[in-house]
Structures are given as C-alpha cells and as structure tokens.
Amino acid sequence: MSHVLNALFAPGFFANGPVRAAVVVGAVVALVTGAVGVFTVIRSQAFAGHALGEVGSAGGSLAFLSGTNPLWGYMGIAVVAAGLMEVLGVHRPRARDVATGLVLGAGLGFAALFLYLDTTSSTSTGVTVTILFGSLFTISQPMLPGIVALSAIVLVVIASCYRILLLSSLSPELAAVRGVPVRAVAIAYLVIMAVAVSLAAETIGTILATALLVGPPATALRLTKRPGGAMVVAGLFGVAAVWIGIVLAYDSFYWPPVDHGWPVSFFVVAMVFVFYLGAGVVAAVGRARRNRRVGMFPAMGESGCEPHVDADAA
Amino acid sequence: MTDPRPSTGVDDAILSVDGVSVWLAGREVLHDVRFDVRPGEFTGLIGPNGAGKTTLFRVILGLQPAGSGSVLVGGRPLNRRSPIIGYVPQKVFLDPDMPLRARDVVGLGLDGHRLGIPLRWGGRREAVDRMLAAVDATHIADARVGNLSGGEQQRVLIAHALISRPRLLLLDEPLANLDIRAEAEVVALLARIAREQRIAVLISAHDVNPLLPVMDRLVYVAAGKTASGTTGEVIRAEVLSALYGQHVDVLHVHGRILVVSGAEGASGITVEETGGAPAAADVVAPR
Numbered sequence: 001m002s003h004v005l006n007a008l009f010a011p012g013f014f015a016n017g018p019v020r021a022a023v024v025v026g027a028v029v030a031l032v033t034g035a036v037g038v039f040t041v042i043r044s045q046a047f048a049g050h051a052l053g054e055v056g057s058a059g060g061s062l063a064f065l066s067g068t069n070p071l072w073g074y075m076g077i078a079v080v081a082a083g084l085m086e087v088l089g090v091h092r093p094r095a096r097d098v099a100t101g102l103v104l105g106a107g108l109g110f111a112a113l114f115l116y117l118d119t120t121s122s123t124s125t126g127v128t129v130t131i132l133f134g135s136l137f138t139i140s141q142p143m144l145p146g147i148v149a150l151s152a153i154v155l156v157v158i159a160s161c162y163r164i165l166l167l168s169s170l171s172p173e174l175a176a177v178r179g180v181p182v183r184a185v186a187i188a189y190l191v192i193m194a195v196a197v198s199l200a201a202e203t204i205g206t207i208l209a210t211a212l213l214v215g216p217p218a219t220a221l222r223l224t225k226r227p228g229g230a231m232v233v234a235g236l237f238g239v240a241a242v243w244i245g246i247v248l249a250y251d252s253f254y255w256p257p258v259d260h261g262w263p264v265s266f267f268v269v270a271m272v273f274v275f276y277l278g279a280g281v282v283a284a285v286g287r288a289r290r291n292r293r294v295g296m297f298p299a300m301g302e303s304g305c306e307p308h309v310d311a312d313a314a
Numbered sequence: 315m316t317d318p319r320p321s322t323g324v325d326d327a328i329l330s331v332d333g334v335s336v337w338l339a340g341r342e343v344l345h346d347v348r349f350d351v352r353p354g355e356f357t358g359l360i361g362p363n364g365a366g367k368t369t370l371f372r373v374i375l376g377l378q379p380a381g382s383g384s385v386l387v388g389g390r391p392l393n394r395r396s397p398i399i400g401y402v403p404q405k406v407f408l409d410p411d412m413p414l415r416a417r418d419v420v421g422l423g424l425d426g427h428r429l430g431i432p433l434r435w436g437g438r439r440e441a442v443d444r445m446l447a448a449v450d451a452t453h454i455a456d457a458r459v460g461n462l463s464g465g466e467q468q469r470v471l472i473a474h475a476l477i478s479r480p481r482l483l484l485l486d487e488p489l490a491n492l493d494i495r496a497e498a499e500v501v502a503l504l505a506r507i508a509r510e511q512r513i514a515v516l517i518s519a520h521d522v523n524p525l526l527p528v529m530d531r532l533v534y535v536a537a538g539k540t541a542s543g544t545t546g547e548v549i550r551a552e553v554l555s556a557l558y559g560q561h562v563d564v565l566h567v568h569g570r571i572l573v574v575s576g577a578e579g580a581s582g583i584t585v586e587e588t589g590g591a592p593a594a595a596d597v598v599a600p601r
Binding site: 164167170171174175178179180224225226230 | 411412426458
C-alpha cells in the first residue's frame with residue numbers, strides 16, 4: 001500500500017505547506033469557476049471571460065509594482081474592464097466581440113508596460129511567468145481567508161440569481177416580459193465573471209484562467225442535462241483537474257530536468273482538456289447505446305430538431 | 315376601487331388597443347391601430363413580414379413605448395409584473411447544448427423571475443406536469459429542449475407562457491419554421507386552450523390560411539395600418555386595397571385565400587400568399 005502511495009505522491013507531499021495551500025485554494029476556486037462558468041458557456045460569453053482574465057495581467061503587474069497581492073490587481077482591473085465592455089456595447093449582439101476585443105487590447109497594452117516596469121524594477125524575471133501562467137505553489141497563506149470569503153460571496157450571488165440568470169439566458173425577451181431587468185442582470189453577471197476569472201488567474205495565471213472557467217463547465221454540459229447538476233459536476237471536474245495537476249507537478253520534481261518541477265498550470269489545463277475529450281467519448285457512447293435500445297436511427301437523437309431560420313426580421 | 319364597472323366581466327375586452335401609433339427611428343411604423351380582444355377569443359394578427367406585427371406585440375407587452383394612443387390590459391394600463399399576459403416570442407434559440415429539459419423551461423415560466431434557487435415547494439412539480447400534459451408534451455418532459463423538434467419546442471414554450479395562468483396569450487409567428495403537420499397540431503392546441511380555459515389568444519402570422527378554421531377575428535396589418543373584424547369583413551378587396559394603398563384582389567381557391575395584386579403595366583398578375591406584400595412574389599407554393 002505504501003509503495004502505491006509513494007509512487008503516486010512523491011515523498012513529503014502531504015507535509016508540505018505550500019502544497020496544502022494549493023490544494024485548498026485550487027479546490028475552492030474550481031468550485032466557483034464551475035458554477036459561474038456554466039452560465040458563461042450557455043450565454044456564449046467565453047470570449048468575454050477570457051478577456052476579463054487576460055486584462056488582469058495589467059492589474060497583477062501593477063499590484064506587483066506597488067507591493068500588493070496580485071489577486072487584488074486582477075480583480076480591480078477585471079471589474080473595471082467589465083464596466084468598460086458594457087459601456088462600449090457588449091450587450092448588443094453585433095458589438096459584443098468588438099467591445100470585448102477593444103478592452104482586451106487596451107488591457108494587454110497596459111500589461112506590456114507594467115510587466116516591463118516590473119522586470120526593470122526588480123531582479124526577479126519570474127514575475128511575468130507567474131502572472132501570465134500562474135504558480136499555485138506560491139500562493140501566500142495569509143491570502144487563504146480572503147480567497148475563501150470571495151468565493152463564498154460569488155457562490156451566494158450565483159445561487160440567488162440562479163433562476164433569473166437561467167431565464168434571461170434562455171431568452172432575454174421572455175425575461176423582460178416577466179419584469180426581469182435583463183441589462184442589469186447582464187452587467188451583474190459580467191462582474192461576477194470578472195471576480196471568478198480573477199480567482200482562476202490567481203491559481204493558473206491570467207492567460208490560462210479561461211481554461212478553468214470554460215473547460216469543466218463545457219465538460220459537464222456534455223454529460224448532464226440539468227443546469228444545477230451541470231454546476232456541481234463542473235465543480236467536481238475542476239477540483240479533480242487541479243488536484244491531479246498538483247500531484248503531477250509535485251511528482252515532476254523528480255522528472256527530467258531533475259530538480260526543476262514542471263509548471264503546475266500545464267498539468268491542470270492538460271487535465272481540463274483530457275476531461276473534455278473524455279466526456280465527448282462518454283456522451284457519444286451513451287447516445288449510441290440509447291439509440292440502439294430505442295431502435296432509432298443513430299443521428300435522430302442529436303439532430304431531430306428543425307433548423308431555426310430567421311423568417312421575420314421585423 | 316373607484317371604477318364602477320367590474321373589469322373581469324364576460325363582455326369586457328381583455329385587451330384594448332386604441333389609436334396606437336409607433337415611431338421608430340423617425341419613421342411611423344404603426345398608425346392609429348385600434349382593436350379589442352375578448353376572453354376566449356382567437357384573434358389572428360395577419361400581415362407581411364416587416365409590417366410591424368412584432369413591434370405591436372412589444373407595445374402590448376410594455377417593452378416598446380407607444381408614441382400615442384393607449385393599451386389597456388384587463389381594463390387597466392399594463393403592469394408588467396402581473397402575469398396577465400403570456401408570451402411566446404418568435405426567436406428563442408434553443409441550442410442542443412442548453413442544459414434545460416422541457417420541464418425546466420416550463421418551470422421557469424412559473425418562477426423564473428424570482429430570486430433564489432427553486433425549492434421543492436408543494437405542487438410545483440405537479441403544476442409543471444399538469445401543464446406539460448395540457449400541451450401534449452408529457453412524453454418529452456425530461457428531454458433536452460434543444461433536441462426537440464420545432465413543433466415540440468413550440469408546445470414547450472406555450473406551456474412556459476401558460477403556467478402562470480395568464481388571461482391573454484400572445485404568440486409571435488409560432489407557425490414559422492414548422493412543417494404542415496406540426497403547424498396544424500399547434501393551431502389545434504391553441505384553439506383548444508382558448509376554448510377550454512377561456513384564454514384570449516392573439517397570434518401573429520404572415521399567412522392567414524392555417525388559422526382560418528379556428529380564428530374568431532383577425533387584425534390585418536399592412537403598410538403600418540390595420541383593419542380588424544371577422545375574416546369575411548377584413549379579407550376583402552376594398553379593405554385590403556385601402557390598407558396597401560394599391561389595388562389588390564382576394565381569390566378563394568380550394569378553401570384557401572390568396573391576395574392578388576394587379577401588377578402595373580401589362581405583365582399580368584402577380585400572386586402572393588395572403589399577407590405577403592402584393593407584387594412581391596409571383597408564385598404560390600402549394601401547401
């Protein structure tokens with residue numbers, strides 16, 4: 001038994017302080033991004049989510065300059081960016097990609113400046129890599145309560161707006177008819193997504209943050225047809241990806257090049273992608289089995305719906 | 315209550331549109347629209363694409379302000395929070411990836427505007443089941459909506475609109491994109507609902523023919539103007555010619571109605587399905 005454990009978990013894994021912090025933060029953040037990300041996927045806002053994560057680079061590097069924790073930088077900039085995207089017209093279908101792209105470009109411009117200043121002002125060249133690609137093992141322990149509290153707030157907001165978000169994602173018109181302030185809900189969701197993706201940036205970096213926001217929810221949506229269930233399943237897949245990533249990264253210390261562990265973010269994102277592909281296979285097998293049982297033509301279950309054509313532009 | 319008349323009386327209009335005009339981007343798209351809808355009545359809102367049918371619905375629903383005129387719902391100005399109107403919009407894109415079963419969509423019609431997560435309060439599931447049964451959708455209750463056929467999706471959306479027990483049901487082009495059989499099924503379902511539950515149904519369509527067997531009255535929209543009455547009163551050459559501002563004929567062929575425009579010059583006659591703009595097409599597809 002101990003041989004197996006030793007093979008899976010390299011010596012010292014469970015006694016290591018940074019590892020334990022990484023395990024806790026990674027799990028909490030994965031649960032949050034799983035819940036928030038289900039709506040990102042069904043509202044087709046993956047690009048906006050990605051932009052909110054990446055502009056965090058500017059905030060993170062600015063925070064490094066001023067000596068505060070990068071998380072506050074990620075979040076501050078992401079919330080400002082969410083507001084800017086709204087002002088520039090992210091709520092109009094035709095303008096949303098342009099508004100998102102403009103804010104993303106501007107944010108990355110500032111990131112280029114601040115990261116340059118970071119590297120010239122200190123001897124550390126690792127800061128750029130840490131901000132862009134994350135470093136789960138360097139999370140400072142005093143940040144733990146803040147991260148957990150923020151995560152709890154996001155989960156409470158998502159739970160209390162659950163039905164309203166579902167209805168306005170299903171059809172903004174149907175929601176408006178029922179008196180839902182659709183645009184306010186959209187802005188609130190953008191801000192919640194900014195916070196969630198900032199938490200993800202804290203764990204796997206600003207560039208990779210969308211992987212946690214979109215990957216596990218997309219995986220879950222392949223496997224479950226209930227929205228609430230999808231959020232739980234997405235959270236569990238996210239936790240699994242982060243934990244397996246942490247174990248592999250810790251083990252990789254003994255892999256070539258010896259004494260240099262591989263980046264934990266690489267393993268996390270790789271697991272996210274493997275899960276997504278695996279869920280596709282599972283879903284396809286399940287469909288084939290159901291169709292055989294019902295005796296239907298294999299394609300019926302998936303493409304039984306009629307094409308939606310814009311018949312009336314009025 | 316200072317109003318001496320009971321607003322729920324049998325003969326009172328559930329919807330009263332009076333002299334409504336709407337301007338969009340400086341253009342008057344609806345001019346002096348007036349008609350009433352009474353409980354249990356099946357009314358068609360007929361007109362070509364772009365005539366302003368969706369705009370009129372948005373005015374009735376309070377999503378678009380009217381430039382002038384008034385809309386009374388149940389005898390009062392619209393209160394958007396009162397579920398007196400059920401609505402089935404034209405464009406609801408139900409993606410197969412959407413993690414919603416038919417019963418989830420219907421349930422959102424009950425409490426989708428509320429804060430919090432749906433708790434299993436007494437009767438919610440039963441109410442959803444009853445509604446699904448009422449639209450013959452029990453067998454698809456647990457299927458993903460995105461995987462359903464167009465006709466099935468339409469029935470689920472009708473259940474979504476009806477579960478809050480409205481007294482007026484608005485449907486925007488619910489027959490667009492349906493095959494002939496699904497079209498007939500949806501029309502029969504709506505007629506049954508109007509009759510049995512005494513819900514007023516106002517349904518927009520660009521073709522009058524599928525609605526002929528069930529329609530009590532119709533409102534014809536063309537060029538921003540409307541005419542209302544029974545089919546026999548409205549679908550007449552004089553009335554429609556006045557609406558379109560050019561001469562049109564009305565032909566009855568094998569129980570179907572065709573609106574025919576006398577083309578300018580000697581090039582002959584162009585025919586269009588009822589509701590199509592005259593001279594816009596020259597062939598009628600057989601149905």
